[in-house]
Amino acid sequence: GAVVSQHPSRVICKSGTSVKIECRSLDFQATTMFWYRQFPKKSLMLMATSNEGSKATYEQGVEKDKFLINHASLTLSTLTVTSAHPEDSSFYICSADDNRNSGRPWADTQYFGPGTRLTVL
């Protein structure tokens, strides 16, 4: 299967600082990437859909000024948590559609990155 990487895998920061997380599709181009967050013992919650060259679409309740998403190329999307606070501590996971086969988003295989563990002190 296709590979999606995330960097860093872990980050610890002080309250009030900003943290950038990178998501890369390594062996395919992805016009659409997704960002999720997951709290301990909970399921994944979709935060936003990131489309290359356009603004991200955020799910209801997700603050777009707090979670800045940039999808500047077909292989890279970034999530910046601005002015992080302890309640932002979570597991952040990205995914990307491999649309080489069908071109229909709902029929493509979506591959996930390994996740980034953010701890805000």
Added chain:
Amino acid sequence: DAKTTQPPSMDCAEGRAANLPCNHSTISGNEYVYWYRQIHSQGPQYIIHGLKNNETNEMASLIITEDRKSSTLILPHATLRDTAVYYCIVRVALGSWGKLQFGAGTQVVVTP
């Protein structure tokens, strides 16, 4: 969005087939059924997906009923490394970039 219902947990014996059920009675005609699994503290791993025909790959088989209201994921020979949370997801189709909405999933524990 079509919702899915899965049992919260299942135990399976190592070496035996594991059959994971999923109900999706409100699925629409062009919506695919996807299965992922997540091992603790890792990103979800893609397993298989299908529309209406049964599908098989190196990891598993997906059996979808003729009315498409339910499906079963079959792991043919469960190993201890198959212990994970398994998610059955009906993928939203038109107008939403095909986003995936995760439910609670089934915690599968494979025992020796």
